[in-house]
Amino acid sequence: MTTTTGVTNSADLFESINKARDNKSKSQETQDRFLKLLITQLQNQDPMNPMDSAESTSQMAQMSTVSGIENMNASITSMMATFNAAQSYQAAALIGKTVMVEGDTMQFDGSKPVTNEIDVPAEGGVVTVAIYDASNNKVDEIQLGKQPGGRQAVEWDGKGANGNSLPAGKYYISASVAQANGGNKQIPSYTYVKVDSVAMTGGTVNLRLTDGRVLPFGDVTSIM
Known part of the structure; x- marks a missing residue:
């Protein structure tokens, strides 16, 4: 019984590790490979001719920069999604109202x-x-x-x-x-034209007007 439980826990553990590995970004995988390579180089370096610390530091800084850019891009993407959602809610309030375009x-x-x-x-x-x-x-x-x-x-x-x-x-x-x-x-x-409906197309909030035109939400200059 004990053996069966151990096998089940091991299987769960490997499954979790595999999922975590699958979820890693490309930059994280690159960082992992770089750190493993760096450690291997340190372990096998010639004591009489050690690695150039400046070069290693520069490489690590580059890796940090790549990671930072990826995180920044993720943050910007999240902010844009939030902005678009907020803009769509604002635009939805215009249905039935008259706007100037x-x-x-x-x-x-x-x-x-x-x-x-x-x-x-x-x-x-x-x-x-x-x-x-x-x-x-x-x-x-x-x-x-x-x-x-x-x-x-x-x-x-x-x-x-x-x-x-x-x-x-x-x-x-x-x-x-x-x-x-x-x-x-x-x-x-x-x-002034009345707004008939609102739709999100390709990340842009569009207004369908009663005269048949479809215009971006940003084209509205005033609301009656």
Whole structure:
């Protein structure tokens, strides 16, 4: 009975050792081989011509550096996983909310003015904003005059060029700044769009918007 127990314990011990060995990283295995080689060299060195201690110290420092880098990489990977998880929770809270992202699509509810933003070049300029309906017909034009550089708010009252209220629906904004040569340069616009769902793709948190676009969480510039 005693013999059987001893065999079982030995088997368990070898299994544990094998598992531990399998779990060792490549750098740990390299360190083990290096230490065994170093000990063998020390045991068999010529007393009249001993090993160069400086060289041994340098090799050990290199091994320590490799181990440190591996540990740092593991820490960074863990931190990124935690960051992505936190970001996904934040993004999930946006479902059903309206966020501002770069684009030209805006939704008019038939009554309240629509607020958008444009990105005017650093030097500023005379800005014109055109509004188009879902059929790409130009329905209104807003002359903003001279504007300073940077993000500027633009409000559309939901009325056409003739002053009549337009029906609720999807509309598009197009902004441009006058050039010195007489032409016009298109500038970025930002509109509010509702978030339909959130997904994690390839380590990136993406938002699916109600207009069909899928954008990274980091593209959101403000939340309504």
